[in-house]
Amino acid sequence: MTLKTVLAASAAVMMAGPVLANPQAEVLHWWTSGGEARSVAVLQEQFAAEGGTWTDMPVAGGGGDAAMTALRARVLSGNAPTAVQLKGPAIQEWYEETGLADISAVAEENGWADVLPAQIAEHMKCEGKWCAAPVNVHRVNWIWGNKQILDEHGIEMPTTWEEFNAAAEKLQEAGVTPLAHGGQAWQDATVFETVVLGIGGPEFFRQALVDLDPEALTSDTMKQVFDQMRVIRGYVDPNFSGRDWNLATAMVMNGEAAFQIMGDWAKGEFLAAGKEPGTDFVCAQTPGNGFLYNVDSFAFFNVDGDDKQQGQALLARLIMGKDFQKTFNLNKGSIPARTDVALDEFDSCAVASAEAMNAGAQDGSLLPSYAHGMALRGAQAGAITDVVTAHFNSDMSSDDAVQQLADAVANAM
């Protein structure tokens, strides 16, 4: 047999492939820890039950940095995975770099536009076409409290930052650390954005952290935000530098601190430790009104071959299926992105989160979290975080901070 006939034969086999094809999906994600891995396994089982072949490509490390590096290598070599865990403006950024697959057919057939809040649906579209599917909605602006400590000192969950400061003073006098915080840049940024929302309100949040309006960034409101950050700095314990967020959550759990400001993944820690919402710990929105969301999603890259494209369509349908949305989010502590999933099995904090999301979708206070990469592209968000963390960890004045903020944003454009 000559080389030519071998090639011809193998080409023929390849051509014949799609006819016999079953849906194929290679999925790049970084959900490798406990509850998250279980959540992905659910999707994997459903995919196999529908006759698909799932190739798992978990890349752990660096909060997704390692997975993104793997993605870049795959895309550069012209062999993109079928679906990739991506979120926020990074979806559109990748669309501009390499293009993404159009899954509008699946989205329209299943009426995604009717069941997703408009703000969240917008993140899933590339130039008007659906190119990603949302998995969950995390609320970022939560404040968690130790019920026992709060009752002991007669403190209600604060609804304004003044109330928070008053409560913190009281706790400090009683020798309790008011705020459990981990001194990592993203945690500083998480607290910062809740303060921006609380002091400036939703409209100001949008101008400053979504539209990056220089006037808003250097405004007196922003100075007040940095003043409040300086006050908050006084409420954390001296050993906060570099502490991981779950250790800060443990401080609240064990009664070493009264409050923590953190997204609803912190709830998973409480629940895993057997704590009950309402009796052991309380959840409330951070002072002020609004809903800062952090939505995980899968984006679909351009792939060749019917089997892979079928795999994409199947995956997209399953991800947005009510069944998966419920199971996944019960495991992960977030709430379904679909607004029509029954919440009977969810805990009270999740139900409150879903109500706030629906209300926010109506009055426009449903906003993307900047600290978790939903509002801005990496370079800009990073530039803001640099200033926030530098201010929080030094004695920089609020005037200098707003100036640096405006400079950093201009420099990152």
Add this chain to the structure above:
Amino acid sequence: MEWLERNVPKLVLAPSFVAILVFVYGFIAWTAWISFTRSRLMPRYELDGFIQYERLFAAPRWDVAMNNLFIFGGLFILFSMVIGLVLAILLDQKIRAEGVLRTIYLYPMALSLIVTGTAWKWILNPGLGLQEMVRGWGFENFTFDWLIRPDMAIYTIVLAAVWQASGFVMALFLAGLRSVDTEIIRAAQVDGIPTHRIYSAIIIPTMAPIFLSAFIVLAHLAIKAFDLVIALTGGGPGYATDLPATYMYAMAFSRGDLGQAASSAMIMMMVVFAIVVPYLYSELRPRRDQ
């Protein structure tokens, strides 16, 4: 046959030569090219002048990183050499159990920097480590909280790095001390020259090449320093302990800003050149005394 004999060395070296040409110098050239573009998430190849360098030098975080490099590099090299030299001289006094002591001092070098960083992170944590221990002994006012002070945190990195590297420098110097001609030392002792003068006037000057080698080794360790910072402080508090290498990593892998990462890598390379080129020059130029 004769041709083969003459060319075997060249043929054997050719693959590694080509590999280095492509994977080292080729990629340096590629990085240089990227540093002149507006690359973000993915490399783009349209040249766009010095925009990335302008952004780099306008970034306060890069200033902090470069300052830290000079503070860290300077103190790390200085203290490692001084401590290494003192240890080597003390070990050179024909003491008992020298082999055991030498191993003990050299041992930190066998640890990975991640281990060193993590261990020192716990030792220096004010709530867990040294400070808490001394306070536990009754010294209530004892404070050693450099790790969480933005202005002092960089010195904790110096501390951990010196702990790690000084044993290695000691070994280098010890070899140097042993290679000094004993005849000269005996002659000096016969002439009644005091020991400290023998060291300062005879032994140390003849060890000059060892100093240079130690300096080069330590300097490139300092510029490459990355894992120690990540493990010990994670660049914090804030970005107070960022070094150029951690800055580059953040830009390339966390922020999707390849252009910034490439330009910072080029500046790092130039810093290395500024140190290595004079060294190569002094090494490669024909010696006048030979």
